[in-house]
Amino acid sequence: MSRLRHVVRPLVGLPLRLRPDVIVPRRLESSVAGPPPPPYQPPEVPPPSTPAAPSSAASPPPPPGSSGSASPPSPASSGAARYPIPAPTAADLDPNTVLPRFEKDLMDKGLQPIGSRRRRVAIRSPGNDIPFEQLPYQTFQEALKIIAADRLEKIERIRIETAKIARLEQRDPETVNGGQRGKDRRLKDLRKEVEDLKILADINDPLVKKRFEDGLGDMNKPIYRYYTRQKWLSYDYKLIVQRIEQFHIVPDLVDKLEPTIDVKLLFRGQKISPGSIVPSNVSENMPLLRVQLFDRGERLFTVVVVDADVPDVSKDCYWKRCHFLAANIPLNPCNTSLPFSKMDKDKIALPWLPPTSQKGAPYHRLAIFLLEQVDNEMFDVAKMREVYSSRDHFCVKVLRQKYKLLPKGFNMFRSVWDDTTAEVMQRHNIPGADVELRRVHIPSIKPYKGPRGWEAKRQGPKYRHLWHRTRRIKGLSSGRGWTKRR
Structure with missing residues (x-):
């Protein structure tokens, strides 16, 4: 047991010592010493003027919109006068140092900001104007020396291999093992x-x-093409390959397709993800392709846009329709823009036809192919225009075999019936806007088979004493709550 005990003493008779309340005024001014503020003086309010007696000679008050009356300033004008927007300087319109509020002005001039916003703000800060290769870090400078020595070694090997190429080009093919081949x-x-x-x-x-x-x-x-290709292989290539397999582009349209060119699709300046559903009023406009080649040199390509899901109600099947066909299109790694609206008319075999879909039909797959012309062979576009003038029942496989084309690039989008499809079909005289497709039930061609099993064999009056054990005799079976118990 503890030796300590709590002793409770009564407060009666003990003098209470109350602590007086001390109120210390707190100054809200700055801690910097200075002269005391002047005492507050309320503004003088002029006495209300007594209204004068109305007279016949007094002129009426001016209308509110007249120049004689003083109108109160609007909040926008007062804010603009109080905080004027500064004009952009040279640093504000520099792609390396542009601020977020001037990015739109820079893009209106056709220039894109370089790097992240944090990087641009860091470059604008004083003391950060040191060139990248002159950063004062000893390890970094030593690494640059090692990289420079390795580069000199690679350049020497390039010189040796180039000399081998020059000597081999001068040799007679008969003196080379294997001949010309x-x-x-x-x-x-x-x-x-x-x-x-x-x-x-x-x-x-x-x-x-x-x-x-x-x-x-x-x-x-080559180094920048290599970096660009590695970036494309990291995500965009995988996405395109997934769409090819997901939407059964192979074998519905082509027998084999392995993309080696980066193709991006844009409508009205907006990038479209592969396989996305594009509204009819958007796909009505001609698209723009961003084509990036990873090999040097200029090559000729044929561009094809095919709808793989045009319904044929009479035959209960689908056929294909060509929405765009152009040939002899030159492309190189530096020329990446391919707008359909700016192509030469002598290179267009079939102009752009807006993709549409009928009401009730499933989505349509619009596939975009970039087919390389072997040995840069020029095609007769006028003859191609005559052969494929109908657009219907178009086959990419036949086109490849006839003109010896190699599929190198691919992209796609989808089209469905929406609120603007009927207007688009009416503007371009495309029939079928008043047709609605509905699914038809097709009866089974298998012969009818009666019920089978233990319960089917014991549903006659002979087995009435077993009906309470079955589950498929409505009104008599005990299963599924069909029989009401009293």
């Missing part, structure tokens, strides 16, 4: 080795990587 194969391998060495010479350079991330890479150089 062996010589061409050897030259192809040597040129590929030179391209790989050019990439390895600059792949570790931080300045090259920085220029690529800032969007300033020159696509004529």
Whole structure:
């Protein structure tokens, strides 16, 4: 047991000591010493004027909209006068240092901001104007020396391989193992080795990587094409391959398709994700393609847009329709823009036909193919226009076999019936706006088979004493609550 005890003493008779309330005034002014503020003086209110007696000679008051009456300033004008918007400076319109509020002004001039907003603000700050290659970090400078020495080694190997190519080109094919075919194969391998060495010479350079991330890479150089291809393979390529398999592009439209070119689709300047459903009033306009090649040189391509799901009610099947066909389109790694509206008319075999869908029909798959013309062979577009003038029952497989085309790029979108489809079909004289498709029930062609099993064999009056054990005799069975118990 504890030795300590609580003793309760009564408060009666004890003097209470109350602490007086101390009120200390708190000053809200700054802690910086200064003269005391002047005492508050209320504004003088003028006495109300007595209204004068009305007289016949007094002129009526001016209307509210006249210049003689003073109207109160609007909040917008007073705010603009109090906080004027500063004019953009040279740094504000520089892609490397533009602020967020001036980004729209910069893009109106056709320039895009470089890097993130945090990076641009950091560059604008004083003391951050040191060039990237001159950063005062000893480890960074030592790494640059190692990278420079490795680059010199790769350049020396490039010089050796280039000399081999020059000597092999001067040799007679009869003196080469394999003849002309062996010589061409050897030259192809040597040129590929030179391209790989050019990439390895600059792949570790931080300045090259920085220029690529800032969007300033020159696509004529192999290293920037390599970086662009790796970025495409990381996501966009996987997405396109997934759409090809998901929407059964192979084998519905082509036998085999392995994309090697990055193709992006834009409507009205907005990027469309592959496989997205595009409204009819948007797809009515001609699209724009962003085509990125990863190999040097200029090549000729044929562009095809095909609708793979045109319903044929009479035959209960689908056929294909060509919505656009153009040939002899030159493309290279630096020329990436391909607007349909600005193509030469001598290269267009079939102009753009807005994709539409009838009410009640499933979505239509609109596939966009970039087909490479072998050996840059020029096609007769006028003859192609005559052959495919009907647009209907178009087959990409036949087009490939006839003109020896190789599928290199692909993109797609979908079209369904919406609120604007009827107007689009009316504007372009496309029939079928007043037709609604409905599913028809097709009866089974299998012969009728009666009920089978233990319960089916014991449903006659002979087995009435077993009906309470079954579950399929309505009104008599005990299963599923069909029999009411009293």
